[in-house]
Amino acid sequence: MQHTLLTLFATALACCAMDLVPMPKKYAETPVVINIKNISFAGDTALPQYGIAVEELKKVLPAQDQGQPGTVIRIAVTPGAPGVPQQAQAYAIAMAPGEIAVSGHDAIGALYGAMTLRQMLLQATGSFRAAEIADWPDFQVRSGMSYNWTGRGLSNDLEAGAKEAIDLMLHFKLNTITNYRPSSFRTGDTVDEALVDTLGRINDYAIQRGFYPMYVCNAVAVYDKENYPYPKDVSIANWQCVLSGRSRLCCWSEDAALDRKIATESALCARANIRIAIFHCVDSGGARAPENWLNRCDRCKARWKDDERHLATSENLTRWHNAFKAKIPGVITGSPINPYHGGMLDGVPGLPPEQFELNVRGFWDKVNRALPPEFGFWTWSMTPEQARNYRSFLGPRRNIFVSDNFVDPSGLFSAHHRLAKSVFLPDAPLQMMWISSGNDMRLGNLHSMILDSEYTWTAQAPGSADFDGGTYYDPLTDHTEPKEIFTTWLPRMCRLLYGKELGAAAARILALGIMPTYLANPEMQVLQWNKTRQDPFVTAGLGENQLKTSNRKAAINDSQELLLLQIDLCQQAWRMVKEEMLPKLETAEPKARKYAVMLCQNIPVWKTVAEQRYAMRAGNALLAAAKYPEAVAVLSQALQVFDANVQDMTLTLKPHQSRPAFSNKQWTMPKLSALRQELDLALSSARITLSPRRFGPQVKIGVLKGFGAQGSIDYLAQFSNVTAELISDINLQTLDKYDCVFLMGSKAPSIPVDGFHLNVGRYVREGGGGVLIEHVLCGTERFSPGSSPFPELVQCAPKRVDIWDKKLNFKGQEVEQMYVDFFQLQPGPHGEIIAESQGRPVVVQGSAGHGRVIFNGSVSLLGSPAGHSWEETVLQGFNAQLAEYAIQY
């Protein structure tokens, strides 16, 4: 059977003159020619899907002429008719002179048949070669967009944008809207009745087009900050049971609150027309301490023994399932039952056998037997062998949901969806749900999402491949390979989406391998890539190394060559935009045109960013080597290029300014003004010569705005010989005005890393200044992973540590710091530790060149022991002592 299928498929590819996506499983052209200049419609006119199909087909018909020989398009549901596959969502198309018969196994199958016909009509001018078609999907549910991004980029109006997005996805037989949550129904913590009604209409529109609107909520969390506010006397600090994430309060025995939540959510989901409901378990602990079960409250302990987590889980999930079934009879339910990954059946490295049985295999086995038979298990992607084991373990009747590994692809278009095949089992009942995740659920990634439709429709489609258990997505290859996708499929899909003319250019741009998220922040992106190459499931939050099958890939080196290649690709793309896309925008269908306009608007930005990044690195390397005149030359040149780029972009795009575009929420880029400032900053530093300073009677302190900046200034105000003021940049001119500078951390520092290292370095070494460097700026992952401006004193701060009692040892005295955590410093060879917590360095000092440096891994914000909340206040305790010490030092 499988052999025949593949042969048919290959034949179809060889002879098919039509662009079709996803490619039908059976497609054979016949010598008959079908005239489409005089079309009429007939069939099951009472079906909503008949109306939808006719409306969609009419939009793509050529000019009609009553004098031409007529052709009837007959759209009907005829299960069991000869030639119609006996599968859900299946259809057949038969053609003869004067008639095209689209026959669905069910109503959605008939609609899908019409969508295939729509693609054929799109490409025909007055007639086309007839074909015999029979087709069905491998996966019942085949990915789609996340609710969060539903149509928001297509229109400012939620409902109008969502319906446009649904139409676009229907054209390629995609069929989910994912990620509805309790918060989707609320504004603040109150149910938004009008919003629920709007979602109900959007989802009803989607359901008529074959979609499964999908909802997820935490099934054990009884209170959370957003939707189910903590009661007055309840806080994170006094919660007796477990937490999910940082703020969801969970308990298996808080019956009244749980029942209330289940009743409310099931009623909301019924009104909003949800069709898949996922009930999430407590999201922590991995296979070693699943759900933090051993830390549950006394009531939970009285009800279930330590080895009875399966009973609590089964009871909880069955409750949710029953309530939803009662209100939405057709709903499909499921859960990513902790610890999530089906591949763990192979064993979890380092986990003793009895723990493995209790937490993983035996647990799943008992839950599997206790749950209603149709309730689904959710797993992340697996190798084919893991998928077979998982299926035979769960039994053939069990629904299985699969999502990829929360991939956030860096490129414009990514081929990793070809791995969907790995979890498809051809001989199992067709109860498979494939849900893409991460960034690919964003509608801005429409092109990758459509590729998902190809491989979930036909798992074995050309270019498909097996997941090997290693890195699921590879930025080095997935944006340009394999050729089946990039040279055959992508042009085909783009012709369908954008029309013949614009499609060819769009496909070539998408196939170049441009990586916008790499350009946005090369260092951070490379770090992220290498994390997943080290541990393939790290992005899925599985916890480190919990799977046996993990083919790790070699780390990627961030190099100037990588940037140079991106510059070249962006330059090519910008030429294509100018010559081939902008002049042809009118030829595209209006919804798709919004995507084409988005590409045209973004590419010159990416090109400018790429060129700036390259020049900055070259300039900074010269600055670091104290080659100031050479740095001035490189950076002035770069500034000119930058300004020319911005002018070119502005002038070129001006005539297209008023075109509706998909709004640019997909790729977060640094602001161009900030990039120009970086160049300016480096250039002005290159032009400055510093000489060591002498302290006067009045000490001048600059405090960089950030965590604790105001508190420091307020504290220093009490000293008559000190003036302290806020500064907002780290230009050398600015730093040079002060005897000492406090560099405060912040949530997401916006200062350039290289500029920080160079300017602060020169200010201290050459200018003889003093600095206090705090918190994230000490070489943490959040700012400059693995590096600092004074590596001889502190190399980096690799780890964040919670100290709920706030106790430190500072110069032999026990003191109390203001906040509840700190970044543990890794001292360099000349760093002297002056404060620590249980042997972990918190403060390190030392001299560099003519100046002095203190690194402080803690933060000058007042924290409360109840959690990670904080407030800004005048410095106190250890942090106040350190500020005073830093000035004297």
Ligand SMILES: [Zn+2]
């Ligand atoms: Zn409890």
